[in-house]
Amino acid sequence: MTTGRSPDAPAGPHSAGSAPQPGRTGRGFRDPFRWIxxxxxxxxxxxxxxxxxxxxxxxxxGAGWWVLFSVPMVLAAAVCRTRPLLGVIVIGVLAVSHVLVGIPVVAGDAMTFYAMFCAVAYGTTAVHLIGVAAGMLGVLVQATWFGIATAFGEYGSLGQGAITFVGLGIIGTITIVAIWALANLQRARVRQLALTRDRAEQAVREREQRTALAVADERARIAREMHDVVAHSLSVIIAQADGGRFVASQKPEKAVEVLGTIGETGRAALADMRSLLGVLRQEDETSFGPQPGPEQLPELLERVRAAGLEVDLEVEGSLGQLPSSVGMSVFRLVQEALTNVLKHAGPGASASVRLVRGAEGLVIEVVDDGQGTDPTSDGLGHGLTGMRERMSVLGGALQAGPLPSRGYRVRATVPLPADHGTPAEADGPASPYTTTDPGPAADDPRGETP
Known part of the structure; x- marks a missing residue:
């Protein structure tokens, strides 16, 4: 027994009573075959x-009473495709009724074969069985009638009646089997069409889901970029502004230099924001410029030093010939780690950045000697989360947490693909793989940039 929507009618828009679909009315006049x-x-x-x-x-x-049976039987055939059980019942009752009143055959009897065909082709399993049973009952009734009429006719005999009964029974059974076979072919065709349509609808749904996931991934990537740009730039600007008040009162001539650093940082942040907003607006004419990479690390460290944080850079091994995505992730990871140092390490802290490329991959380590965990942080920022996401994309691992004595360490390891070769001995610009992995400090309350 089938469940759900029964194949009483052809699948999809063939079903009677289905809601009209937009645009079908006007299109039907232009495409009559499809409308049919x-x-x-x-x-x-x-x-x-x-x-x-x-x-x-x-x-x-005419004088025939057959019209009273044939017309309703033909009208009942109009519902056989959409309501096969109803058609079988009405036509079957009328077919038996006209035999009982002494009319053996009427023109409407042809509808009994059509009713059975629709019951098998479009009905449920139960309707299918009822239709075949009704067809065989009709054959039996007709064969019995003519067999009796032949046996007890003026020139008939029991033998002739038996031959008539058997002959009509065989012919009727062959007819029923033939109609049953044709109806099963139609049923298989209807099911195949329904399956094809379901697969097409599923493909459309999957394509829409893939598009939605791609959009969500792109939004998350842009959000990470905006977070890195805004958090770092504002941290530097705030640090310069706080120091600028003191400098302005003690050494007014130094205030110009502080204001210059604030202006340069703000302009750089504004350029990055325009680039990201250009992606959101899909402006083809937007000039994005080169993406940040390890070669921009010295400039980043200068800005951090100008904000009052002493920081050293150490590079071991060649960092050239790395994928641009890896280089950008290295830059953003170092930027985010130093931003957290500026915000949470406390006064007088210093930091060191160490990049090591070996045979197994790339290691990025940012260590400071500040207060470690920031007791004033609510731990609701997204800095460490963003770093872990970058690392997970590249297949690496990230660990972040306070050191046993004093300070805080962020350490990321990135496996490098074999086609990038063994690193050379000479130092060079870095563009390491950055991936994230919920390290020991996944829930660390140390301030992540908001």
Whole structure:
């Protein structure tokens, strides 16, 4: 027994009573064949209704009572495709009724074969069985009638009646089997069409889901970039502004230099923001410029030093010939780690940045000697989360947490692909793989930049 929507009617828009779909009305007049396929109930009503009207018109003047049975049987055939069980019941009752009143055959009896065909092709398993049983019952009734009429006729005999009964039974059974086979072919076709349509709809849903996931990933990437740009730049500007007040009161001539650093940092942040907003607006004319990489680390450290944090850079091994995504992730990881040092390490802290490329991959380590965990932080920032996400994209691991004595350490390891070769001995610009992995400090309350 089938479940859900039964195949009483052809799948999809063939079903009677289904909600009209937008645009179908106007398109039907331009594409009549498609309209015929998509509206079986209306087509059958027009066709069989016209046939019933003509039968009533030309048969009403005659003396035959067959019109009273044939017209309802033809009208009932109009619902056989959309309501096969109802069609089988109405036509079957009328077929038996006219035999009981002494009319063995009427023109409407042809509808019994059509009703059975629709029951098998479009009905549920139960309707299928009822249709076949009704067909065989009709064959039995007709064979019995003519067999009795032949046996007890004026020139008949029991032997002739038996031959008539058997002959009509065989012919009727062959007819029923043939109709059953054709109906099963139609049923298989209907199911195949339904399966094809379901697969097409599933493909559309999966494509929409993939698009939504791609959009979400791109939004998350842009959000990480904006966070890195805004958090670092504002931290430097705030540190310069706080120091600028003291410098302005003690050494006014130094205030110009502080204001210059603030202006340069703000302009650089504004340029980065315009680039990211250009991506969101899909402006083809936007000039994005080169993406930051290890070669920009000295400039980054200068800005951090100008904000009042002493920081050293140590590079071991060659950092050249690395993918641009790796280089940008290295730059952003160092930028975010130093931003956290500026915000949370406390006064008088210093930091060191160490990049090591070996045979197994790249190690990025940022260590400071500040107060370690910031007791004033609520731990709700997204800095460490963003670093872990960058590392996870590249297949690496990140560990972040306070040191046993004093200070804080951020350490990331990135496996490098074999096609980048063994690192050379000479130092060079770095562009390491950065990936994230929930390290021991996943829930560390140390301030992550908000």
């Amino acid at each position: 396929i998509e509206n079986p109930g209306t087509v059958d009503l027009i066709g069989f209704g016209t046939a019933a009207a003509l039968m009533l018109l030309f048969g009403a003047g």
